[in-house]
Amino acid sequence: MSRSLIPLGRRSALGLLLGLAAARAAGAGEEHAHAHAHVHAEAEAAPPGSAAIRLRQGIPDARVTDSHRRRRRLVSEVFGGRVVAIDFVLTDCGTFCSAISAAMAGAQEALGPRLSREAGLVSVALDPFGGTPEQLNEYAARFGAGPAWSFVNVPETQLDEVLRSLGGPIAGESHSPMVVVLDPLRREVRRLLGIPSPEAIANTIEAALAARKA
Template identity: 60%
Template sequence: MNGPALGRRDALGLAAALGALASRAAAAHDGHRHDGAAAVGGVARLRGPLPDPRVTDAALQRRRLASDVIGGRVVAIDFVLTGCSALCNVVSASMAGAQEILGEKLPREAGLLSIALDPFADTPEELATYGARFGAGPGWSLVNVPAPALDEVLRRFGGPQPGADHAPLVVVLDPQRGEMRRLLGLPAPGQIAGAVTAALEARRKPA
């Protein structure tokens, strides 16, 4: 299921080649997973508390999703199938690049989070192997959400349908301000890191 590590340069080259197609697909996909947020310009405002089920991460640790994994940090979230050999790899390579750019902001101020879309195939062990391919460090959590809770988590986080082919996107979530930014298509590492930085800077501005 897991092939050799995909070079970041190769992945980003694939992102450039597929960017227009994926953006069109993402635009078609957008609009039906916004139950938990109301759009405010380029930022969506969350409605109500985040779901907080117990999840299992790639280190086999059981933690609460909102209160432990996310905590009060600004978190960039992507949605992965460990058996995917195309777009998931490209987005994960961009997450790896964002990890490098964000540097010392991880894991204290900010974090990266990959949510598995198939709770049965994307086991914690598979997530560990997948994360290792992209050099996932301490600030990057990969989690398996139990099937009964997964649909609600994806709906509230603006993600795709569970276990399905999906248009690529990254969601940047600020639980402190109750805001969410959606990066549709194949965002570059700088776009992901820039959205995280913008969310952190927004915290420092007067309300």
């Protein structure tokens, strides 16, 4: 499968530049704190890059609330058997969240019609109280999120279990930037640590889709 992707549109490219600028403007001290932040133990042994890693445990099919106030099951309805790129957001984050969301927007544009049918994007709110549907909807609009990009709030009682199953950050603590590409059918994840480019996210989704056909 070809790894070349269409160029980013002007809106996505501008969003990525603005997001990266916001992350840099946060200052070296805050960057240092985030770089040494905690992730769940399942992620600590994971190699960087896009190598596939088998899930150690099942992902809870939690009943989440999305940015449109819909109550949906995370695994069976939001993921829906598709390959999904997942990031973890705080809607009031002043550092790298905007940069990662801009990269997700670029991946959305690059993947085009493959989204919804075969793949999707999911942003999980790390603050179960601050990530209200209204806040998530406003945040999603800033990045031009389309219908294949879901923003969800996981109930506090299940958030930690969901994050742990994905090897994601620990809720309530400073978190390391990452995007997780999940294939729920093959029970595999591919983790992109740091702030990935739109091409890296899209190419990792393509790699997961290709693995299904191999």
